[in-house]
Ligand SMILES: Nc1ncnc2c1ncn2[C@@H]1O[C@H](COP(=O)(O)OP(=O)(O)OP(=O)(O)O)[C@@H](O)[C@H]1O
Ligand SMILES: O=P(O)(O)OC[C@H]1O[C@H](OP(=O)(O)OP(=O)(O)O)[C@H](O)[C@@H]1O
């Protein structure tokens with residue numbers, strides 16, 4: 001039991017369902033009941049702790065838990081001694097200053113103003129870097145309403161589609177303060193896989209499984225037939241991870257090619273392959289992999 005890998009997972013909020021789905025896809029047991037706070041996956045040597053995403057970096061930074069899934073913005077805001085290991089591609093958002101439509105055009109105008117946010121750490125660091133002196137107030141959520149209520153002149157908050165801001169009659173200004181997504185974190189200074197690492201052995205398997213799921217989600221398998229004379233041109237478009245597999249075809253002068261390609265842009269790639277002479281072009285999903 002002592003060598004169980006202890007993983008923190010968001011118990012609610014935007015990241016919670018997607019985090020559990022990812023873990024399930026990687027072959028781990030996940031809770032069925034959203035009120036459950038811990039779960040042991042004996043077979044895989046992992047214990048899951050369902051915690052507030054905002055608290056997760058603290059547990060990992062203190063070394064109480066081995067790894068965690070949280071938002072990059074929450075990690076930076078916490079100031080905890082934890083580092084991002086890998087981005088997970090969900091919970092994507094931008095973090096922005098905003099105010100009443102037309103009120104601000106640049107962050108320079110924030111000097112001496114009151115800013116409300118749930119991310120005091122991120123905002124204070126940013127203002128300091130930019131050399132802007134302003135007062136920052138912490139609110140727990142629904143910060144969009146604070147301007148209307150006279151508590152703040154501007155806010156800094158998470159924006160995904162932008163509809164919450166629009167509905168509140170606000171608009172963003174300045175460059176995004178940061179881009180966020182769900183990330184895996186470990187304690188700073190721990191070099192996973194090294195002899196000095198405090199992480200249980202199950203971490204290596206966890207990381208490989210996770211990488212497998214992330215690749216299976218972002219890549220597809222491309223197969224096509226092509227004249228040997230056109231192989232160089234086509235295979236340059238489908239280099240694969242370690243070079244494409246090229247097999248002989250029963251048809252004289254033709255070969256079959258197989259390579260993993262990024263899911264994004266794969267339809268366009270099929271058009272381009274067709275244009276250079278590829279035929280019988282097939283695209284199939286990858287369900288799981290170990291690279
Ligand atoms: N609309 C959204 N789209 C994508 N990511 C979001 C969104 N809202 C919050 N996040 C991300 O979720 C994390 C915040 O976790 P939190 O538990 O506060 O989520 P939440 O959705 O705000 O939950 P709550 O229901 O408690 O308000 C941050 O990393 C943030 O960037
Ligand atoms: O750009 P959008 O797609 O509208 O999404 C962004 C909104 O989503 C989150 O709010 P949430 O619903 O979690 O409420 P909260 O402010 O209480 O956290 C976030 O804090 C923004 O308000």
Ligand SMILES: [Mg+2]
Pocket residue numbers: 013141
């Ligand atoms: Mg929220």
